[in-house]
Amino acid sequence: MCGRCRSWILPAAASCSMTRVHGWRRRRRVSDPGVTEQLRAAAALLLQPPDERTSSILQSASGERLDPGEARQDFYDTFCIPRSGRYIPPYRHVMLGARELRDYWYFPPPRYNGGDGLVSWYETIGFDVSRLNADVLLTGPNRPLDHLGYLLAFLSTVARSTDENSELFELGSTFAEEFLSEWPRRYVSLLSRANSVYLHLVADALNEALDRVNEYFPPQAIKNVEDMQGETSGVVAD
Template sequence: SLLLNEPDYGLQDTLQRAGYSVAGERQVRQLFFDRLGIPQSGLYLPPYEHVFRKRELIDGIWHFPPARYDGALAVEQVYRVLGFQRDEVSVSPLFSGANIPGDHLGLMLVFTGLALQGIAADDDGNMALRAAINSFIQEHLGEWVDVFCESLPLSDTNGYLGALADAVKEASDLLKKWCTDNMRVGLPTAYANAH
């Protein structure tokens, strides 16, 4: 996921071919760390659901509480139940380790992507998995992700954070569409709510 690993030259090249004007690799990498990884940077925007949801606007400045290693227990329980091994996901050392909360937006997007691949590969349609993923998306990838994407490119003169926000927003919108389509084609609401 683009939110879990610092950008490299290949990504910069891909973004430029996609029409984004992105400055040099060093500047892009610094933006990544300042915006997503280092709370003391002054530019930090926490990619953790439990932190971002508790944001406060004080005198025109956003304030975020510190990330808590146990702040993502509900998300991590879903990971355990569905067999997602987050330590198998390739991430920057900045986001690895047992003390990093599992509600990092990048991890949640990887998780839902892998789960949807599993659903697509299952000929039986696995209604229980569909319901669980539908519920996960609705509970954990909702309004806060939209606000995060709107906030991510603020003050970015480089173009990288705008491209990143566009990619995350597109993924989020596709997941919400999947939920809507999933409900329309036969996942009864009562079934989804019961599981």
């Protein structure tokens, strides 16, 4: 999300309920509530149609004229209805198989078990996608678990709980590296090409949320190199 849109993060985030994490005891490091709220708000944009209040906030923050009815239709056509002619599937396993041919994108059909590899990750912290506040068209027992909104909501929950267990930083970094590498940027790029002010604002929000993920949950390889460099510097200094 461009800086001009940040004023709507809190209202948008408040509308996306999350699963609480249980069982973490140690308190080592304080989490950044701004990251939690931003990821939750970005997830909400993919899981819920904009109501008049959200549209008004987006319009005021961005300076763009936004018609609430058109914004809602854009949401359903782009995120929910495969046969709309405008559908861009927000699923990792679909986007990994997407192909561009002569300026057209071709997407394989979503598989109900396409995100089953995420079950163990979600269970680690008791994350339950059925408890998220999502539109009825995006809920149900056979929905793939690798929806981008779910992935961002999961990391929002992890970020909120890092003050209870700093080891969750490593979990979040590993998760982001495995499931949010490259394909979300392609997805955002496709949204930004749509003929829709609303989708452009959603693309901005997702881009900035992904930037925050990279900052807050850096890849483990980079983190390990930095740790090694710190240890080496300490030896030299002594």
